[in-house]
Amino acid sequence: MFDGAELASGGQREVKTTCPYCGVGCGVIARVAADGAVSVRGDAGHPANRGRLCSKGSALADTLVPEGRLLHPEIGGPENRYRRVSWDEALGEVARRFSDTIARHGPDSVAFYVSGQLLTEDYYVANKLMKGFIGSANIDTNSRLCMASSVVGHKRGLGADAVPGSYEDFECADLVVLVGSNLAWCHPVLNQRLLAARAERGTRIVLVDPRRTDCVDAADRHLALKAGTDAVLFNGLLAWLDSRGHRDAGFTAAHVEGVEEALAAARADAPDVATVARRCGMEEAEVAAFYAEFAATGRVVTVYSQGVNQSSQGSDTVNAILNLHFLTGRIGRAGCGPFSVTGQPNAMGGREVGGLANQLAAHMGFTAEEVGRVGRFWSAPRMADKPGLKAVDLFRAIEAGTVKAVWIMATNPAVSMPDAGRVRRALAKCETVVVSDCIRDTDTGRFAHIRLPAKGWSEKDGTVTNSDRTVSRQRAFMAGAGEARADWWIMTQVARRMGFAEAFRYETAAAVFREHAALSGFENGGARAFDIGALGGLDDDGYDALAPFTWPWRTGSEPQKRLFGDGRFFTADGRARMLAVTAKPLPRVLPDGALLLNSGRLRDQWHTMTRTGLSARLSAHAPEPRLDINPADAAARGLVDGGLARIATAAGEALARVHVTDAQSEGAIFLPMHWTDRFTGACVIGRLIDDGAVDPASGQPDLKRMPATVEPWRPDWTAFLLARRPVEPGHGGYWARRAVAGGHLVEMAGMGAIPAVEAWLPGLDPAGAAVEFHDEARGGLRMAWMDGDRLEACLFVAAAGRLPPRGWLAGLLAADGLDDGARAGLLAGRAPGVADEGRIVCACFSVGINRLAHAIRDRGLTSVAEIGAALKAGTNCGSCVPELKEVLRHAHQREVA
Ligand SMILES: Nc1nc2c(c(=O)[nH]1)N[C@H]1C(S)=C(S)[C@@H](COP(=O)(O)OP(=O)(O)OC[C@H]3O[C@@H](n4cnc5c(=O)[nH]c(N)nc54)[C@H](O)[C@@H]3O)O[C@H]1N2
Numbered sequence: 001m002f003d004g005a006e007l008a009s010g011g012q013r014e015v016k017t018t019c020p021y022c023g024v025g026c027g028v029i030a031r032v033a034a035d036g037a038v039s040v041r042g043d044a045g046h047p048a049n050r051g052r053l054c055s056k057g058s059a060l061a062d063t064l065v066p067e068g069r070l071l072h073p074e075i076g077g078p079e080n081r082y083r084r085v086s087w088d089e090a091l092g093e094v095a096r097r098f099s100d101t102i103a104r105h106g107p108d109s110v111a112f113y114v115s116g117q118l119l120t121e122d123y124y125v126a127n128k129l130m131k132g133f134i135g136s137a138n139i140d141t142n143s144r145l146c147m148a149s150s151v152v153g154h155k156r157g158l159g160a161d162a163v164p165g166s167y168e169d170f171e172c173a174d175l176v177v178l179v180g181s182n183l184a185w186c187h188p189v190l191n192q193r194l195l196a197a198r199a200e201r202g203t204r205i206v207l208v209d210p211r212r213t214d215c216v217d218a219a220d221r222h223l224a225l226k227a228g229t230d231a232v233l234f235n236g237l238l239a240w241l242d243s244r245g246h247r248d249a250g251f252t253a254a255h256v257e258g259v260e261e262a263l264a265a266a267r268a269d270a271p272d273v274a275t276v277a278r279r280c281g282m283e284e285a286e287v288a289a290f291y292a293e294f295a296a297t298g299r300v301v302t303v304y305s306q307g308v309n310q311s312s313q314g315s316d317t318v319n320a321i322l323n324l325h326f327l328t329g330r331i332g333r334a335g336c337g338p339f340s341v342t343g344q345p346n347a348m349g350g351r352e353v354g355g356l357a358n359q360l361a362a363h364m365g366f367t368a369e370e371v372g373r374v375g376r377f378w379s380a381p382r383m384a385d386k387p388g389l390k391a392v393d394l395f396r397a398i399e400a401g402t403v404k405a406v407w408i409m410a411t412n413p414a415v416s417m418p419d420a421g422r423v424r425r426a427l428a429k430c431e432t433v434v435v436s437d438c439i440r441d442t443d444t445g446r447f448a449h450i451r452l453p454a455k456g457w458s459e460k461d462g463t464v465t466n467s468d469r470t471v472s473r474q475r476a477f478m479a480g481a482g483e484a485r486a487d488w489w490i491m492t493q494v495a496r497r498m499g500f501a502e503a504f505r506y507e508t509a510a511a512v513f514r515e516h517a518a519l520s521g522f523e524n525g526g527a528r529a530f531d532i533g534a535l536g537g538l539d540d541d542g543y544d545a546l547a548p549f550t551w552p553w554r555t556g557s558e559p560q561k562r563l564f565g566d567g568r569f570f571t572a573d574g575r576a577r578m579l580a581v582t583a584k585p586l587p588r589v590l591p592d593g594a595l596l597l598n599s600g601r602l603r604d605q606w607h608t609m610t611r612t613g614l615s616a617r618l619s620a621h622a623p624e625p626r627l628d629i630n631p632a633d634a635a636a637r638g639l640v641d642g643g644l645a646r647i648a649t650a651a652g653e654a655l656a657r658v659h660v661t662d663a664q665s666e667g668a669i670f671l672p673m674h675w676t677d678r679f680t681g682a683c684v685i686g687r688l689i690d691d692g693a694v695d696p697a698s699g700q701p702d703l704k705r706m707p708a709t710v711e712p713w714r715p716d717w718t719a720f721l722l723a724r725r726p727v728e729p730g731h732g733g734y735w736a737r738r739a740v741a742g743g744h745l746v747e748m749a750g751m752g753a754i755p756a757v758e759a760w761l762p763g764l765d766p767a768g769a770a771v772e773f774h775d776e777a778r779g780g781l782r783m784a785w786m787d788g789d790r791l792e793a794c795l796f797v798a799a800a801g802r803l804p805p806r807g808w809l810a811g812l813l814a815a816d817g818l819d820d821g822a823r824a825g826l827l828a829g830r831a832p833g834v835a836d837e838g839r840i841v842c843a844c845f846s847v848g849i850n851r852l853a854h855a856i857r858d859r860g861l862t863s864v865a866e867i868g869a870a871l872k873a874g875t876n877c878g879s880c881v882p883e884l885k886e887v888l889r890h891a892h893q894r895e896v897a
């Protein structure tokens, strides 16, 4: 089993670990040089990526910086005043507050809100403490916002929450349907594998997404359906397939229940192609061609993600997809199956330990038999015997005061929850808020009474499970920052102080893993899909050397890559279930003139930017919070590309930079979910989305379909600041900060008169600055602060739209000192003869839009390959290739014009 987890030579070490971002779960080799410098590369031996990495994985080393880390436990209060305390004091305080609250108000008055970014071992301890020892099931996870609908769909259809296939099925499919999945940006390495297979064997790709994402570049067909109409499209396909004789009668008769009921519902909903086309807002011919292609192709993988899950009928849509694969027997065979691509690195691990409030542990639920079984295994004094509060209800209960103490780990709900304004109000009045994070100052951390420093990626040991059930080790290769500790350790210590020492004796992550593995096999006998009982006796060395494997791995047998090949499912009678699905209208009324706000991810940022936001390379691709809007919608509202817009909904409002693009269909806008109050003045998307539209079966909120209005926001002045420190301006207008080499760039704009500098740039004293130019009448201002020869900060303020380009100036922060030329050019904002890179397209080699445009024009480049040869752009991770094509297309269109 040993796979050379750690190799050392010539003073440098190499450690095999797993990327901490998306659910593809790529293997990474971290090399630590003799001087401590870290570099990462893809692990050619890992089954998920076979050596590949995307832009985020490639830039992992950039994020291993001390900046912003929470280094020791802190106790304090809201006003952001905290004092450093010892671990002993902090752990004692958490245990005391939780024990007191439970003693006074019962176990359901406390809660944990955890995350798919915890490792399985962390997650296991959290779940055991809450459900077996505190005696409440009030532990829910951000997976509620992410995969809960898939969990419900899987359980209803397959009898277990198990993704049937493996990544290899992407490579041997003939048709891959991407539904509500921006695979090119969100699961880039899986996308690379798909594109490689396509190049080899001509795999056809159909994209089902209201937006034209970068996936379109490789797609044969793009179905830009109206948001929220997926169930109609798939119900229509189900009825169509059956009426044209594409039912696999042998398979359905032997292995599937509910066929006729599902068909009847589908026929009622979507009797013909014309109805589907009308309801989905598409051409009949498009619908018919897609249906025919699905019918004609034996090997189909349907990949789906948040366009499906994050919906008030997400679970039903998942079942509408499963129904297609059951009816046609396209499951359990190579190149076939429904495929839920998971978001977070350990979304699956969380489901395995039972991190959701309505699960127990090891894929068990709350039947008396299961509660009894887990209780016996844990020797638990106080088993929870009913489901706890799901995320939205949990934060509402905190607001209502029924939940009085909450411990938040590895997630940032003040940003990522719907109605983030309500979440903030709830946290502000909660008696006890404990936050475990690697980063000190997060939007959620500001509400903490106790902050606990967690070890992060590179520092902690454990396991994660990716989208295709592959369990991989994350291995530590650096010491923890400051006094940071592993999450499982922190919880174990609190559990001991709450009086549960006996059951929480773990001293290593390996010990936790062994127990988790043993529980999965406990009284299982093949009844539960999740079983890694074979590893229940793994010793510490075996754990250290554990190579990636897929579950189930039952005692006495081999790990299993593909499930359901024998047509046996995990329902009581072993038969799959087709579910009768009826498509529902959008959950929220769209008033006249309103647009539908869709939200999601950008290529190079990860969620609330606490880590990717530290990387200058990753922050260059989308420098500011960006509103994507169709040209017609923009024109109708007087919005211009590059201007600013105010977006308002019934729940809140935001300011963002306008990006006019025909990738966005009319009537809908898109905003990225990434920006927080730490990075911008007013663009937390969670504040714009109410929490009222929730899937009744899964509790997953609809985060993609919120009515919004948009109008231009025309500032009286604009400005930017370059500074070594991460300044947060206090002027109340627009600002957005991003990392650049050696510091930060803050774009700003405001209404009215320009406020006095000291009032809105905390920590920058105008008296200490060299002022070149101060135009009282028009408000122009340019200042620079020096530290010896080094540039400390510089500020440029102007009446709208008259500021120098940022590229050359931003480069000065990284310099040890400024030479005469740089000094002379500084306050002019440009050095003679130096071209500005412009917005960065290729993150790996920092190639900007201006350099690309010049090279295309001056050197007559006509293809991505020629760009690669000339500038290297696009030759590493390939994530920017679709955008390079777009740049080429535009450049040549301009030439023709
Ligand atoms: N770069 C990057 N990658 C990530 C992450 C990240 O933060 N950054 N996060 C990870 C996580 S946790 C997750 S969950 C995944 C999410 O991965 P994805 O689900 O691929 O990402 P999203 O951008 O949330 O949404 C996917 C698409 O759903 C579409 N959509 C919206 N409404 C509808 C609809 O009604 N029908 C259909 N068919 N489509 C619709 C959106 O237009 C969008 O393009 O990404 C993971 N990977």
Ligand SMILES: Nc1nc2c(c(=O)[nH]1)N[C@H]1C(S)=C(S)[C@@H](COP(=O)(O)OP(=O)(O)OC[C@H]3O[C@@H](n4cnc5c(=O)[nH]c(N)nc54)[C@H](O)[C@@H]3O)O[C@H]1N2
Pocket (backbone or CB within 6 Å): 115, 117, 118, 142, 143, 145, 146, 147, 306, 310, 343, 344, 409, 410, 411, 412, 413, 415, 416, 417, 418, 436, 437, 438, 439, 442, 454, 455, 456, 457, 487, 599, 600, 601, 606, 607, 608, 609, 610, 611, 673, 685, 686, 689, 703
């Ligand atoms: N509008 C809108 N909202 C969304 C979505 C959307 O598409 N649109 N998507 C939803 C989805 S799918 C998801 S998954 C969520 C994600 O949303 P969140 O989970 O809130 O986002 P992250 O920024 O990943 O938060 C992880 C936090 O954990 C910290 N951290 C990292 N590693 C560790 C560790 O080992 N231990 C501890 N204790 N802390 C650690 C990080 O610094 C960070 O603060 O957002 C959801 N919200």
Ligand code: SF4
Pocket (backbone or CB within 6 Å): 019, 020, 021, 022, 023, 024, 025, 026, 049, 052, 053, 054, 055, 056, 057, 058, 186, 187, 188, 189, 190
């Ligand atoms: S595809 Fe996902 S797991 Fe792989 S390197 Fe990129 S972010 Fe990491």
Ligand SMILES: [Mo]
Pocket (backbone or CB within 6 Å): 145, 146, 147, 343, 344
């Ligand atoms: Mo997610």
